[in-house]
Amino acid sequence: MNNHFLTEIEIKQFKCFSNFKAEGFKRVNLIGGKNNVGKTAFMEACYVHTRAENISLMTTALIGIKIDREVLNIFYGHYDANNQQQMLDATRTFSSISNIRQCSYSVIEVDATKTYQFIIDANEVNISARDFVLPPEHPSHIKIIDNFGWSDGGINWAYEAVQKHDKEKELNQFVHEFDNNIEGFKVIGHKPQFKVNGEYRDITEFGDGLKHYISIICGLYACENGYLFIDEIGNGIHYTQHDRLWELILTLSKKTNCQVFAITHSKEMLESFARVAKKLDEQDISYTTLVKNKQQEIKAITQDSEMLFYSMSQGHEVR
Amino acid sequence: MKPIAIVHEDTGHKNLILALIEHLNNLENLNVDAQALVDFYPMGTKSNFFKSDRVEYKTLKGRINSDQIKKVLFILDADFKKDNAIYGGFSNTQTQLQQVLDKLAIEGVCEIFVLCNPNSEEGHLESLLLETFPEGKRKCIECFVQCSKIKPQSFYKTILYNLHKTAYPTESYYNFEHPHFDELKQKLRNLFMDCHND
Numbered sequence: 001m002n003n004h005f006l007t008e009i010e011i012k013q014f015k016c017f018s019n020f021k022a023e024g025f026k027r028v029n030l031i032g033g034k035n036n037v038g039k040t041a042f043m044e045a046c047y048v049h050t051r052a053e054n055i056s057l058m059t060t061a062l063i064g065i066k067i068d069r070e071v072l073n074i075f076y077g078h079y080d081a082n083n084q085q086q087m088l089d090a091t092r093t094f095s096s097i098s099n100i101r102q103c104s105y106s107v108i109e110v111d112a113t114k115t116y117q118f119i120i121d122a123n124e125v126n127i128s129a130r131d132f133v134l135p136p137e138h139p140s141h142i143k144i145i146d147n148f149g150w151s152d153g154g155i156n157w158a159y160e161a162v163q164k165h166d167k168e169k170e171l172n173q174f175v176h177e178f179d180n181n182i183e184g185f186k187v188i189g190h191k192p193q194f195k196v197n198g199e200y201r202d203i204t205e206f207g208d209g210l211k212h213y214i215s216i217i218c219g220l221y222a223c224e225n226g227y228l229f230i231d232e233i234g235n236g237i238h239y240t241q242h243d244r245l246w247e248l249i250l251t252l253s254k255k256t257n258c259q260v261f262a263i264t265h266s267k268e269m270l271e272s273f274a275r276v277a278k279k280l281d282e283q284d285i286s287y288t289t290l291v292k293n294k295q296q297e298i299k300a301i302t303q304d305s306e307m308l309f310y311s312m313s314q315g316h317e318v319r
Numbered sequence: 320m321k322p323i324a325i326v327h328e329d330t331g332h333k334n335l336i337l338a339l340i341e342h343l344n345n346l347e348n349l350n351v352d353a354q355a356l357v358d359f360y361p362m363g364t365k366s367n368f369f370k371s372d373r374v375e376y377k378t379l380k381g382r383i384n385s386d387q388i389k390k391v392l393f394i395l396d397a398d399f400k401k402d403n404a405i406y407g408g409f410s411n412t413q414t415q416l417q418q419v420l421d422k423l424a425i426e427g428v429c430e431i432f433v434l435c436n437p438n439s440e441e442g443h444l445e446s447l448l449l450e451t452f453p454e455g456k457r458k459c460i461e462c463f464v465q466c467s468k469i470k471p472q473s474f475y476k477t478i479l480y481n482l483h484k485t486a487y488p489t490e491s492y493y494n495f496e497h498p499h500f501d502e503l504k505q506k507l508r509n510l511f512m513d514c515h516n517d
Contacts, residue, residue: 291320291385299385303378310374316358317320 002027004100004225005259006046012095012104014048015041022300026284028253028260030233030273032319033290038298039263042290043144043229046261049096050142050227052103055118055125056135061142062094062105063087063134068146084134088116141226141258147235148208149215155192155203158218159185165221171214174248178213178241185214209236213245220252220260228253230262234269242272250282267319274312277305289318320387322514324379326360326368327394331444331480332434333359335493336394339507342495351511358388365395369406371419383425390428390510393420396443397435409433409440430506437499445475451497456487 008023016038033039044065051061066087067074080086095104101121108115114129139157150158162171172184175194184195193200194210203211212235219228237245253260264270270287277285283305293299303311303318311318327333343349360375362368367375382388393416400408406415412433420426436446449457460482464475483492495504 289320291387293386301381301385301387303381306374307378307381311378314358314360316378319320 002257002259004050004227006050006227007099009046009049009096009098011042011045012097014045014091014094014096017041017045017298020298020300022288022302024286024288024302024304025259025261026286026304027258028250028277028282028285029262030270030285030287031261031263031290032265032270032287034319035265037290037292039290040231043231043261043263045094045096047142047144047227047229048094049098049103050100051140052101052120054120055127057138057140058103058105058118058120059088059135060138062091064144066090068144085129085132088134141223142229143219143223143227144229145212145215145219145231147212147232149211149213150219152190152192152203155211155215155218156187156190158215158222159187159192161222161224162218167221171217174217175210175214177244178210182210207236209238209241212236213241216245217248217252220249220256220258223258224256225258227259227261230260233262233264234266239268239272242269243276246273246276247280250276250280250285254284265319270319271312274308278309287318320382321356321358322387322389323357323510324360324382324388324391325357325394325510326362326375326379326391328362328365328368328396330361332394333361335444336392336507338493339495339500339503342493343504343507347508349508349511356511356514362395365398365406365412368393368395369415369419371422376419376423380423380425383428388428389514391425391430392506392510393429393431395431395433397433397441398443399441407441409435430509432503432506443476445479447499448479448493449475451494451499453494456490459486 005025005027007025008021011017011020022042031039031042047065048058048061052058063084074080089107091105093104093106096102103121104117104119106117108117116127116129116132118125118127149155162168175182175185181196182194183198186193186195186200188200192203192214194203194206216228216230216233219230234242249260252258273285273287285305285308286302287308288300288302291299291301308318325333325336327336337353340349340351340353344351360379362373362375367373379388379391383391395412395416397409397412398407400411406412413431416431417426420429434442434444434447436442436450438450449460452460460479463482480492
């Protein structure tokens with residue numbers, strides 16, 4: 001049932017990674033490490049890798065991670081989001097191997113002729129840049145939630161999954177627990193809205209933490225039998241909500257068979273993760289710290305539940 | 320992550336190390352902030368040191384292999400050969416632990432200090448401490464043990480500290496000036512040598 005879970009990955013070539021290996025991943029995985037060590041790049045690599053079921057999905061993933069990073073530049077006109085080939089060209093090479101597949105992508109330029117080379121498992125395809133037709137974005141069970149949660153479109157799409165699961169009531173309960181002034185949530189006319197004092201109000205009137213929170217919960221339903229990647233999971237979320245958030249992630253991911261990778265800098269978020277996992281006797285978790293060794297190579301230290309609970313009980317510094 | 324790990328049996332060992340670090344800080348300006356530099360790994364009992372699948376070792380190995388832990392000191396009791404022919408005594412303890420470290424492939428960053436009576440190469444922390452007491456004090460304690468007919472081994476292990484505290488309330492439990500502590504002092508100096516300014 002969970003054969004699709006990523007348990008190990010080698011990132012041969014991508015951004016700051018070369019010959020990087022990490023293993024020991026479980027259903028819910030928290031990633032930590034100092035600034036600029038490559039946490040988000042690692043998550044992007046896992047995202048592209050899991051999406052690489054075919055060239056179309058891999059391409060849209062490569063474009064998607066660039067768009068996510070360039071949102072502000074796109075907004076100010078420094079980047080043209082419609083020029084998707086420019087977005088794709090921003091990643092020159094990607095190569096990875098895992099327990100689920102091996103894949104690579106590279107831009108090859110010879111004699112002023114540009115070719116995109118894709119290798120997924122044993123299949124190699126070379127496409128001339130002139131003939132390359134960019135595929136449309138496909139709805140997928142593999143998603144990234146950035147620092148502040150999804151846009152309206154992302155939440156609307158994921159909310160459909162909540163509706164298909166008939167879980168609107170539960171979702172209302174979850175948002176009420178987050179803020180007891182909120183009576184409910186609905187998508188009305190393509191706009192996500194929260195009900196306060198009997199009146200529905202646009203999501204933009206509320207804080208980023210709430211948007212992040214509802215994106216994560218809806219995402220867990222939407223990514224059934226898939227993967228959910230969450231950047232800076234604690235962003236905007238008060239520490240008193242951390243335990244409840246992890247309870248929801250640990251229980252919903254099990255129900256929907258969704259593998260979760262989340263990034264945090266926060267000690268409180270890490271402590272909450274360990275505390276809740278222990279309380280729920282959840283062993284299908286891991287905590288990975290990305291570090292740099294003496295040669296400045298990026299290395300992963302992955303702790304399973306036993307190691308994490310031990311380290312936390314001894315008060316060891318693990319971030 | 321902290322660059323130094325000290326793997327020990329119990330609180331008695333940890334207290335000894337912390338007291339000796341403080342002593343070296345005061346007398347030699349070692350200038351070590353143990354809280355900032357050291358993570359302690361209590362193993363509970365000596366037998367756990369020889370189980371290579373222990374969670375403590377799994378945790379240490381990941382941190383050593385990625386250069387996050389630079390040095391490790393193991394501190395454990397020698398105990399007695401008559402109680403355990405394989406693991407008892409200074410030499411057996413040292414050899415058996417070294418084999419575990421070799422198997423884990425972490426021996427390059429590890430140092431071992433086995434606590435015992437340096438003359439008999441058997442015993443435990445309290446055996447070492449007793450040997451470092453001034454002669455008069457040691458004789459008094461030994462006479463007391465003899466008169467009370469308590470088994471000396473169990474006596475020292477469990478209540479030497481309380482007896483010392485009661486009988487010599489103003490005197491330090493640790494006589495760090497004694498030469499029997501020289502080797503441990505040197506191991507601590509080596510441990511912190513390259514980790515001060517990280």
